[in-house]
Amino acid sequence: xxxxxxxxxxxxxxxxxxxxxxxxxxxxxxxxxxxxxxxxxxxxxxxxxxxxxxxxxxxxxxxxxxxxxxxxxxxxxxxxxxxxxxxxxxxxxxxxxxxxxxxxxxxxxxxxxxxxxxxxxxxxxxxxxxxxxxxxxxxxxxxxxxxxxxxxxxxxxxxxxxxxxxxxxxxxxxxxxxxxxxxxxxxxxxxxxxxxxxxxxxxxxxxxxxxx
Amino acid sequence: xxxxxxxxxxxxxxxxxxxxxxxxxxxxxxxxxxxxxxxxxxxxxxxxxxxxxxxxxxxxxxxxxxxxxxxxxxxxxxxxxxxxxxxxxxxxxxxxxxxxxxxxxxxxxxxxxxxxxxxxxxxxxxxxxxxxxxxxxxxxxxxxxxxxxxxxxxxxxxxxxxxxxxxxxxxxxxxxxxxxxxxxxxxxxxxxxxxxxxxxxxxxxxxxxxxxxxxxxxxxxxxxxxxxxxxxxxxxxxxxxxxxxxxxxxxxxxxxxxxxxxxxxxxxxxxxxxxxxxxxxxxxxxxxxxxxxxxxxxxxxxxxxxxxxxxxxxxxxxxxxxxxxxxxxxxxxxxxxxxxxxxxxxxxxxxxxxxxxxxxxxxxxxxxxxxxxxxxxxxxxxxxxxxxxxxxxxxxxxxxxxxxxxxxxxxxxxxxxxxxxxxxxxxxxxxxxxxxxxxxxxxxxxxxxxxxxxxxxxxxxxxxxxxxxxxxxxxxxxxxxxxxxxxxxxxxxxxxxxxxxxxxxxxxxxxxxxxxxxxxxxxxxxxxxxxxxxxxxxxxxxxxxxxxxxxxxxxxxxxxxxxxxxxxxxxxxxxxxxxxxxxxxxxxxxxxxxxxxxxxxxxxxxxx
Numbered sequence: 001x002x003x004x005x006x007x008x009x010x011x012x013x014x015x016x017x018x019x020x021x022x023x024x025x026x027x028x029x030x031x032x033x034x035x036x037x038x039x040x041x042x043x044x045x046x047x048x049x050x051x052x053x054x055x056x057x058x059x060x061x062x063x064x065x066x067x068x069x070x071x072x073x074x075x076x077x078x079x080x081x082x083x084x085x086x087x088x089x090x091x092x093x094x095x096x097x098x099x100x101x102x103x104x105x106x107x108x109x110x111x112x113x114x115x116x117x118x119x120x121x122x123x124x125x126x127x128x129x130x131x132x133x134x135x136x137x138x139x140x141x142x143x144x145x146x147x148x149x150x151x152x153x154x155x156x157x158x159x160x161x162x163x164x165x166x167x168x169x170x171x172x173x174x175x176x177x178x179x180x181x182x183x184x185x186x187x188x189x190x191x192x193x194x195x196x197x198x199x200x201x202x203x204x205x206x207x208x209x210x211x212x
Numbered sequence: 213x214x215x216x217x218x219x220x221x222x223x224x225x226x227x228x229x230x231x232x233x234x235x236x237x238x239x240x241x242x243x244x245x246x247x248x249x250x251x252x253x254x255x256x257x258x259x260x261x262x263x264x265x266x267x268x269x270x271x272x273x274x275x276x277x278x279x280x281x282x283x284x285x286x287x288x289x290x291x292x293x294x295x296x297x298x299x300x301x302x303x304x305x306x307x308x309x310x311x312x313x314x315x316x317x318x319x320x321x322x323x324x325x326x327x328x329x330x331x332x333x334x335x336x337x338x339x340x341x342x343x344x345x346x347x348x349x350x351x352x353x354x355x356x357x358x359x360x361x362x363x364x365x366x367x368x369x370x371x372x373x374x375x376x377x378x379x380x381x382x383x384x385x386x387x388x389x390x391x392x393x394x395x396x397x398x399x400x401x402x403x404x405x406x407x408x409x410x411x412x413x414x415x416x417x418x419x420x421x422x423x424x425x426x427x428x429x430x431x432x433x434x435x436x437x438x439x440x441x442x443x444x445x446x447x448x449x450x451x452x453x454x455x456x457x458x459x460x461x462x463x464x465x466x467x468x469x470x471x472x473x474x475x476x477x478x479x480x481x482x483x484x485x486x487x488x489x490x491x492x493x494x495x496x497x498x499x500x501x502x503x504x505x506x507x508x509x510x511x512x513x514x515x516x517x518x519x520x521x522x523x524x525x526x527x528x529x530x531x532x533x534x535x536x537x538x539x540x541x542x543x544x545x546x547x548x549x550x551x552x553x554x555x556x557x558x559x560x561x562x563x564x565x566x567x568x569x570x571x572x573x574x575x576x577x578x579x580x581x582x583x584x585x586x587x588x589x590x591x592x593x594x595x596x597x598x599x600x601x602x603x604x605x606x607x608x609x610x611x612x613x614x615x616x617x618x619x620x621x622x623x624x625x626x627x628x629x630x631x632x633x634x635x636x637x638x639x640x641x642x643x644x645x646x647x648x649x650x651x652x653x654x655x656x657x658x659x660x661x662x663x664x665x666x667x668x669x670x671x672x673x674x675x676x677x678x679x680x681x682x683x684x685x686x687x688x689x690x691x692x693x694x695x696x697x698x699x700x701x702x703x704x705x706x707x708x709x710x711x712x713x714x715x716x717x718x719x720x721x722x723x724x725x726x727x728x729x730x731x732x733x734x735x736x737x738x739x740x741x742x743x744x745x746x747x748x749x750x751x752x753x754x755x756x757x758x759x760x761x762x763x764x765x766x767x768x769x770x771x772x773x774x775x776x777x778x779x780x781x782x783x784x785x786x787x788x789x790x791x792x793x794x795x796x797x798x799x800x801x802x803x804x805x806x807x808x809x810x811x812x813x814x815x816x817x818x819x820x
Contacts, residue, residue, distance in 0.1 A: 022440040022441065022442060022443065022444050022445055022446075027438065028438075029355030029356070029434040029435060029437070029438040029439060030355060030356055030434070032355075032433075032434040032437060032438055033355060033356060033359070033430040033431065033433075033434040036429075036430050036433050036434060036464055037426070037430050037464075039464060039465065040426055040429075040430070040464045040465065040467075040468050041468070043464075043465050043466070043468040043469060044468035044469075044471055044472055047468060047469040047471075047472035047473075047512055047515065048472045048475075048476075051472065051476065051487070051508055051511075051512060054505070054508050054511065055487075055503075055504075055505060055508060058503075058505060059503060130483060130484055130485055131484065131485060131486040131500060131501060131502055131503065132503065133485075133486055133487060133503040133504060136479065136485040136486065136487060137487075140475065140476065140479060140485075144475065
């Protein structure tokens with residue numbers, strides 16, 4: 001497996017060595033794959049929200065989500081801002097600040113989870129029958145978004161842990177700066193977080209206009 | 213590997229037909245890295261090995277699905293007879309040698325599921341996208357070989373779960389491959405045995421399969437867009453690469469809708485929500501489900517379900533276009549028209565899903581909108597058919613086995629396509645819905661035709677896959693027996709227009725009790741088709757190990773890049789530099805001979 005991995009690295013560097021390729025979109029293919037997977041995830045949530053609209057057109061029971069729900073967008077905006085800054089800090093070799101921003105982004109994501117959890121609990125306390133379709137949609141949309149978020153938290157943890165582990169080796173980090181693979185990992189991670197943060201803004205507005 | 217030097221543009225690094233990546237020596241060394249059995253054959257990241265894994269898994273499922281159809285065809289042909297071997301094989305599912313209705317439905321369900329998803333999607337796209345994309349665009353591997361490997365292993369996991377579901381006590385899913393609620397929306401095995409654990413496993417398997425398709429699709433698209441060798445502009449891509457990319461785009465955009473349907477359905481089943489269930493009465497008792505809509509499920513399902521037809525057939529179209537051009541020794545007729553037609557099919561394919569739902573009580577106005585889009589698809593389909601025929605017209609035809617399968621594909625595509633025009637009209641469809649006419653239509657156009665595309669590809673690229681030839685005589689027998697008996701199976705079904713599909717037996721209905729002989733003929737023909745596939749299987753596996761070795765680098769005289777690699781290419785495909793591309797993939801002519809894509813333009817030659 002190790003050989004295969006090395007081989008892959010070599011092929012990847014060959015694939016992007018200058019102008020040897022006919023490139024329709026000048027972007028690392030793994031970054032492009034992330035953009036395409038974002039399209040795919042968008043389709044998943046479009047399908048879910050379209051299903052909700054279909055059902056709403058037939059009959060619908062509206063209810064107001066708990067007050068805490070309205071704070072969730074603040075946390076995702078903060079998260080996106082922190083990761084955006086973190087990427088810039090890494091590229092300008094400000095590693096300590098970079099690590100701190102990653103940690104704060106991680107905390108904001110955890111904070112978002114807590115808000116979602118209590119929102120969910122708040123709806124459960126309303127004692128709506130699980131067969132009330134509007135409540136069921138609320139649960140499913142939040143759960144599916146949370147599952148995507150969980151993947152992001154895991155990736156964020158990995159990147160933060162790697163940055164934290166190399167905190168005392170300045171040379172290592174300087175090498176990393178010019179290592180496009182590391183920059184790519186951070187950029188793809190940030191891209192994914194921007195997406196799930198933006199996705200939540202869409203879902204938040206969607207819920208706001210369809211439930212209240 | 214010495215044969216590589218026979219190609220001057222590959223052997224000489226200073227030649228203008230080369231891409232100097234600056235890593236060539238490293239590559240050369242790397243070809244000799246130690247690989248274990250596990251890394252080479254099981255957890256391989258080489259796109260070629262992954263493609264073979266997809267192909268062999270697909271073949272496995274084709275035989276399982278095909279054998280299932282033989283069992284239920286026996287029941288349909290001789291509903292009153294008993295077959296003791298069935299009891300031996302299936303135990304209590306065929307007590308006294310007669311297939312039980314429960315298991316009949318399970319067989320029909322799993323047959324449809326595995327043929328559509330595991331064989332004609334995983335087995336077809338998975339095989340040829342993995343094999344051809346890097347080789348034909350001039351890349352060493354996929355954009356992410358790791359993701360590629362995961363794509364196969366998710367497919368394997370999906371297969372494992374589905375196969376496991378055949379052996380559980382309540383039996384596999386039996387509510388149809390479309391998995392409509394309310395039948396499949398409740399776990400009550402008293403209503404339908406297959407609605408229990410069997411259906412949970414079905415949903416799990418399909419969800420794993422969707423993940424596999426998405427991982428594969430992302431890789432295919434990003435590889436085609438970003439990893440083409442120098443000179444391989446989009447307008448020089450072989451049509452099969454376009455086709456595989458279009459199929460991947462369809463999958464990436466449509467499979468998530470099916471995933472959302474699967475999630476909501478599982479919520480209904482496990483957590484008693486009511487997304488798709490409403491006012492269900494069982495044994496006189498009104499169940500508590502309220503407010504759901506089974507029609508909503510159908511919308512979500514068919515939003516994938518119809519593009520799925522194109523996910524299956526477009527790669528077959530691409531394979532046929534390229535293989536036909538090679539064996540007709542003629543450029544494909546109307547390259548751009550072919551391309552635009554495929555694009556049109558992809559785009560329009562997203563707006564036709566509800567033509568599967570004309571009988572759900574939808575507004576006739578809406579029905580007409582979907583009918584118009586459905587009939588519109590006939591235009592690009594007809595253009596493609598016209599172009600295949602004109603590619604054959606006055607070509608220097610070599611009636612090789614892959615070429616015969618291409619011609620067979622065109623015949624089947626026309627036969628199956630014409631009946632699609634009938635079914636696209638709501639007024640006609642209402643009469644024909646869920647009858648054997650529909651079974652005939654979709655089996656011919658997306659079942660048998662897609663198989664023909666797949667076989668054309670397998671026979672054509674087998675020498676590149678395994679470095680050996682398949683046996684030609686067995687190939688010819690495979691083709692002729694298959695095309696004649698496949699037509700014998702499905703063509704008569706067009707005349708069974710009033711016959712409802714999915715009936716275990718027609719003997720209780722005087723109206724439908726008139727075509728017993730025809731049912732018997734169809735079943736006999738089905739057995740003949742299956743026996744031809746056994747020949748194919750023997751030929752395939754025998755040839756992998758004992759077939760005639762390939763001695764020429766380019767045995768078919770094709771122009772595409774995969775034939776510039778060594779006879780048995782290693783991981784990385786080209787030993788030296790990756791060739792630069794100078795022309796399109798269809799330079800076959802009687803005047804100038806056949807010119808590979810890597811051969812530089814002559815002075816005064818028109819750029820293409």
